[in-house]
Amino acid sequence: MRAVVCPTHGLPEVVRVEDVPSPELGPGQARVGVVAAAANFPDVLVIANEYQIKIPVPFTPGSEFAGVVTEVAPDVVGVAVGDRVTGTGIVGAFAEEVVAKAKSLSRIPDGVGESVAAAFGVAYRTAYHSLRSVARVEAGDHVIVLGAGGGVGLAAVQLCAALGVTVTAVASSSEKLDVAKSYGATNLVNYRESDLRKTLRELLPDGADAVIDPVGGDLSEAALRALGRGGRFVTIGYASGTIPRIPLNLILVKGIHVLGFQFQDLAADEFRRNEEELAGLLKDGRVLPHVGASFSLDETAAALRLVADGKAIGKILIEVKK
Template sequence: MRALMCEHFGPPEELVMRDVPSPQPGKGEIRIRIMAASVNFPDSLIIRNLYQAKPPLPFSPGSEAAGIVEAVGEGVTGFKIGDRVAAMTTWGAFAEEVVVPASHCVPVPASMPFDIASSFTLVYGTAIHALKQRGRLQPGETLLVLGAGGGVGLAAVEVGKRMGARVIAAASSEEKLTLAKAHGADEFVNYADVDLKATIKELTGGKGVDVICDPVGGALAEPAFRSIGWDGRYLVIGFAAGDIPSIPLNLALVKGAAIVGVFWGSFLVREPALHLANVAELYEWYEEGALRPSISKRFSFGESAAAIRWIMDRKALGKVVVEMASA
């Protein structure tokens, strides 16, 4: 099989396409023929040795895929050959085949195309876990979503609306805010042009927001946290801006607010039953039309390295997908 390989740490332009042996599933594992793979920001980190997961060299990047089960390892009972599945791989998805633990896979509804399935679980799984289990978002509360034009941000806009929140979308361009509006956001902040804290204060009548979803980090974190209301929950999801921020803890004290970590990858391993319940609910919302995944760019398998560069250069609106069938 062919796979995009990281043979030394560096930029995506130094990744190479290789012929490698087909992987064989072990106990509790399945092998998937990949039909589509999603491109996520951690893919740009793992190839530069900047991610918390540290695979041994050489390896294939790619953290999320969808395809068809073509081999089943010992002890696997939940899947059979021919099943349509989505898989969280951490790495290995930019290849024609991948072996993953069966516990890291979910069945894909027949109504969901593979490109959508490959770009669904991570962003929507992160969003619902963040807002439901970690943020305790309630109907009628106000949710501020930073990076609202990106994958996780756009998913959080839709999930927040489905959970009954008033959603304020914040992004760095009018194009991204237009996309957030199309996916249901109620209010909009272009933080490239206006003061984030002052604008949120105006939009909430001085009350502040109840929950903040932050997959961006960097310089936005402190002004965002200063806009939070009493008993607010600030959800730390990621650091797409590149910098891990520091927030004065006295702000949490005087606002009675919580800074809450959201590590979805660890959640699905530690609490698999709750994760599967979340996914089942997400599929229901997808079927009813409340969730409308947005794929802004498609690349062929041979263009996988360029797809990672596209993400690194922050050109993505919504999701970016590598389609194996077009290789």
């Protein structure tokens, strides 16, 4: 099969497409013919050997895929050949075939294409669980979304709109903010062209109810300062490359709650509820992913470069089978 290979750790340009053996199928696993995969910032970090989990070279990068099941191990139940599924993993998605634990795969709703499913998965699940179970937003709340043009950020903007939540979108360019506006953002802030702390104070004199932060860096403190009393600050990741340091007195003065998001920390009943609600939003077409750009498997390095440079808007897809 054809697959992207990372022969040595480094910049996105180190990856190349090669003919490699198909991965072996083990107990409890299913083989998926990949139709589309999504390029995410953690993929860039894994290739650079800067992710919290270190992957020895050579390996096939890619953490999110959608496709069709072509083979299952004898002990597998619940997944069958011909099923259209999505899945995630640390590596392996940028290939014509991927092998994954069958129980980790999710069926793609009828009427939803594989490319749409690949673009929807991780970003929208992260955003929705963060909003519903961590920030616990309600209709009428006001949320600040940092990195509102990126995968998770733009997903959060769209999902807030679906939940009846008002959004202040913060991003690095007018192009990203225009897209955020088209998906429901009310206030638009280009942090490269304004004093973020001052602008947020002017826009939100009574303070926001929550902050969704997949960026970190210098933006975090300014957004946290814009929260009202009892506000919730949800840290999801650090796409800026810098982990922020927050003065604790800011937390004390307003009784702010600083919360981290990880899937494994969610209560089982809330996780199921959120997943069902999110699947319904996708199936009904109320929330659809914004695909900023699509690339072929041979163009994977260019796709990863777009993500690494922070120029991606929404999701970036690798169309493995066209």
